[in-house]
Amino acid sequence: xxxxxxxxxxxxxxxxxxxxxxxxxxxxxxxxxxxxxxxxxxxxxxxxxxxxxxxxxxxxxxxxxxxxxxxxxxxxxxxxxxxxxxxxxxxxxxxxxxxxxxxxxxxxxxxxxxxxxxxxxxxxxxxxxxxxxxxxxxxxxxxxxxxxxxxxxxxxxxxxxxxxxxxxxxxxxxxxxxxxxxxxxxxxxxxxxxxxxxxxxxxxxxxxxxxxxxxxxxxxxxxxx
Amino acid sequence: xxxxxxxxxxxxxxxxxxxxxxxxxxxxxxxxxxxxxxxxxxxxxxxxxxxxxxxxxxxxxxxxxxxxxxxxxxxxxxxxxxxxxxxxxxxxxxxxxxxxxxxxxxxxxxxxxxxxxxxxxxxxxxxxxxxxxxxxxxxxxxxxxxxxxxxxxxxxxxxxxxxxxxxxxxxxxxxx
Numbered sequence: 001x002x003x004x005x006x007x008x009x010x011x012x013x014x015x016x017x018x019x020x021x022x023x024x025x026x027x028x029x030x031x032x033x034x035x036x037x038x039x040x041x042x043x044x045x046x047x048x049x050x051x052x053x054x055x056x057x058x059x060x061x062x063x064x065x066x067x068x069x070x071x072x073x074x075x076x077x078x079x080x081x082x083x084x085x086x087x088x089x090x091x092x093x094x095x096x097x098x099x100x101x102x103x104x105x106x107x108x109x110x111x112x113x114x115x116x117x118x119x120x121x122x123x124x125x126x127x128x129x130x131x132x133x134x135x136x137x138x139x140x141x142x143x144x145x146x147x148x149x150x151x152x153x154x155x156x157x158x159x160x161x162x163x164x165x166x167x168x169x170x171x172x173x174x175x176x177x178x179x180x181x182x183x184x185x186x187x188x189x190x191x192x193x194x195x196x197x198x199x200x201x202x203x204x205x206x207x208x209x210x211x212x213x214x215x216x217x218x219x220x221x222x223x224x225x
Numbered sequence: 226x227x228x229x230x231x232x233x234x235x236x237x238x239x240x241x242x243x244x245x246x247x248x249x250x251x252x253x254x255x256x257x258x259x260x261x262x263x264x265x266x267x268x269x270x271x272x273x274x275x276x277x278x279x280x281x282x283x284x285x286x287x288x289x290x291x292x293x294x295x296x297x298x299x300x301x302x303x304x305x306x307x308x309x310x311x312x313x314x315x316x317x318x319x320x321x322x323x324x325x326x327x328x329x330x331x332x333x334x335x336x337x338x339x340x341x342x343x344x345x346x347x348x349x350x351x352x353x354x355x356x357x358x359x360x361x362x363x364x365x366x367x368x369x370x371x372x373x374x375x376x377x378x379x380x381x382x383x384x385x386x387x388x389x390x391x392x393x394x395x396x397x398x399x400x401x
Contacts (some may be wrong), residue, residue, distance in 0.1 A: 140261025149327030
């Protein structure tokens with residue numbers, strides 16, 4: 001963990017560090033202003049786009065790994081107004097992007113399926129209720145939203161069996177991240193999987209049959225609701 | 226998507242918190258400091274699930290504060306480019322629509338909405354196909370693909386698309 005962090009810090013070039021230092025005060029203002037405007041979403045949206053150039057710079061403080069994708073996305077935003085260009089960019093993007101899940105996070109990171117996350121967060125929420133008697137600890141908004149989201153998107157009741165079924169795919173070279181995506185979107189056909197997770201297309205011939213079996217197993221585990 | 230991850234942080238603790246409850250105080254402060262924050266590398270720290278290890282404290286010169294290296298496990302939420310998400314629409318306008326997936330905000334521009342969907346203004350602005358069979362309005366659930374992300378100190382913002390196979394509305398509140 002620590003050596004990973006160290007890497008993150010050593011990579012940014014001197015230039016990046018300098019520029020982020022310079023821009024920090026102004027970005028802080030900007031993000032504060034953005035917060036004030038949060039009552040009207042449209043304003044916020046506009047503001048966010050407007051500030052995007054300044055805002056993505058300080059990230060080099062956190063991680064240089066994120067720097068490149070951030071810069072790339074910055075370009076996307078600029079193009080946002082001219083739709084056709086984004087369309088072109090999009091076609092090329094997904095394949096390398098999907099693969100980055102493992103590269104961008106430290107190795108200790110473990111992908112969670114939404115149903116697993118829902119279980120964990122639900123457990124924590126029960127503890128939180130006890131803790132909330134202490135007024136100095138307040139449950140952050142992102143926790144509630146995260147829990148809500150996890151509950152809404154978890155299609156399965158029993159995460160362990162879902163994990164078991166999907167783990168059979170790892171021997172075909174399907175990564176943890178891809179497995180989680182499959183579990184989260186809950187696809188019905190193999191075509192759907194290959195369309196949504198384009199990184200799997202390279203092994204399509206080998207993968208089709210086992211994937212089909214896995215999907216039929218998964219439909220059995222689906223929530224009745 | 227959600228991740229379980231081990232992170233490390235140096236926690237500075239005031240001497241008044243020392244004593245029998247030092248550990249509890251340290252953990253409480255960690256939760257207060259860390260939960261709800263976000264960074265480009267890890268995304269949103271949604272919740273701390275456990276403490277791996279608290280290292281030896283080091284007195285800071287001149288202040289009396291002691292800093293402890295704390296390793297903790299937490300659940301983080303980070304959107305990735307190319308990821309498929311299910312999100313709830315929060316606002317629709319002629320530029321496109323905004324949706325929310327957990328703590329993350331996603332904007333889908335009208336260029337990234339299928340061409341056969343037209344914007345309809347009114348009390349409940351929406352995007353509708355010409356035959357009226359599919360409708361995107363506030364509180365609709367859509368499946369979308371993330372094509373860009375941007376992170377600042379307090380939030381993550383994404384650009385998404387529904388102009389692709391197997392993307393779009395999954396649940397219409399009007400018909401449900």
